Amino acid sequence: MAPLKQCIRMMDEGIARVSQVLVQLPAAEATLSRLMLIVSRRMEEDLELQLKPHRLNHSEFLTMMFLYSRPDGSSTPGELCEFAAQGATNMTRIANALVKRGLITRAACREDRRRVVIRITAAGRRLVLKMLPPLFPRVDAMFGDFSETDQRHLARLLRKLAANLDQLSEHTPS
C-alpha cells in the first residue's frame, strides 16, 4: 500500500498545475474534495482488512452494527437499505448471507405482512462483541493526536459538509 502522503503530494502538485491552465478551477475546494475521498478510501480499506478475518464485508458489518445498536435488535430490509445506503437487491443478498451464518433471522411481520423483520441472533451479538474491541485501538490511533477541539471541529465541518451535500442532492433529483 502506497503511503497517502505521497499520493496527496501528487494531488497537490497536479491541482497546482491544472489550475495554472484552468484558472476558474476552485483549487481549495477541489483539494478538500480529493482529500476527503483519498483519506476515507484508505479508512475503508483499513476497516475491510480488519473485518476480513470475521468473513464480513463493510455492508454486512454495517448491517450487523445497525441491528446490534437497535433497542430490540431488529429492523426491516427497507430501513437497512436507507441506513447502509444499499440497493434492495444487495440488501437481500446480504441478509441471505447473514441468515446462512446464523447471525440474523428473517421473519414475516405480524402487523404488516408485506414487511420482513430482520433480527440479530445471540450468535450475532456475540460476534459483534468479539470483533468490536480489537477495532478500538486502530480508531484511537487514527485520532490519537487530535485535541478535543480538533475533534469537535472535524465533526462540525463534516456535519456541515453533509448538510451541503443534502442540499445538492435535493436540487439534483436524479
Added chain:
Amino acid sequence: MAPLKQCIRMMDEGIARVSQVLVQLPAAEATLSRLMLIVSRRMEEDLELQLKPHRLNHSEFLTMMFLYSRPDGSSTPGELCEFAAQGATNMTRIANALVKRGLITRAACREDRRRVVIRITAAGRRLVLKMLPPLFPRVDAMFGDFSETDQRHLARLLRKLAANLDQLSEHTPS
C-alpha cells in the same frame, strides 16, 4: 437517495446506545470515522453521477486527471496504480477502456521494455477540458458556507488524519 442528515442521526443514536453497553468504545472517534465514511461515500456517488454522461467512472476519471496534470501528459501503469490506489489488474482494464476510446495511448518504453508508457491524447485533453468546468459549481456548493478558516482547518485535519493512517499501515504490513 436518503438524506445524509437522517442517516447521520441514526448513526449518532446507534453509537450512543452501543456505548452504554460497551463502555470502552471510543465514541467520539468512532463517530468521526463513520462521518468520514458516510460523507465521502455520498461525495463519491455524486461525482460518479456527474461522470456518467461522459461514460467515465471514478477510476478512469482519476487516471485522466492525473495524466492531464502531468507536464508531459504521460505516466506508467505502475505510477497510476499508486496514485489511484488501484490494483495493477484494474489499471490494465482501465487503460484498455481508455485506449479503446482514443483518450490515451499505450506504448512500450524504450529504456525499460517491461514498462508501458501511457499518454493522454488530444481527444483526452479535450474531454477533460469539457467535463471539468461543469463540476466546479457543485464543488463550490459543497464548501460554499465554509469560511477561509473552516477550509484551512478541514484541510489540516484531513492531512493529519492521513498521516496517522500512514503510521497505522506501516505497523500493519499486510
Added chain:
DNA sequence: ATCTTTTACTTCATCAGTGAAATATGAAGT
C-alpha cells in the same frame, strides 16, 4: 555467462454491487 530474483504488466476466473424488470403479497383509498 548463466542462474535467480525482482519488477512490470497481463490474463483469467471470480466476487461484490447495481439496475431493471417480473413476481408476490398486503395495505390503503375510493
Added chain:
DNA sequence: ACTTCATATTTCACTGATGAAGTAAAAGAT
C-alpha cells in the same frame, strides 16, 4: 370490490474490482 401503492424477493445482465497465476524483461548473484 377495485384500483393503486408499498414492501420485499428473485432473476438477469452488467459493471467494477480483486487475487492468483502467467509472461516478459531487467537487475543482481555466483
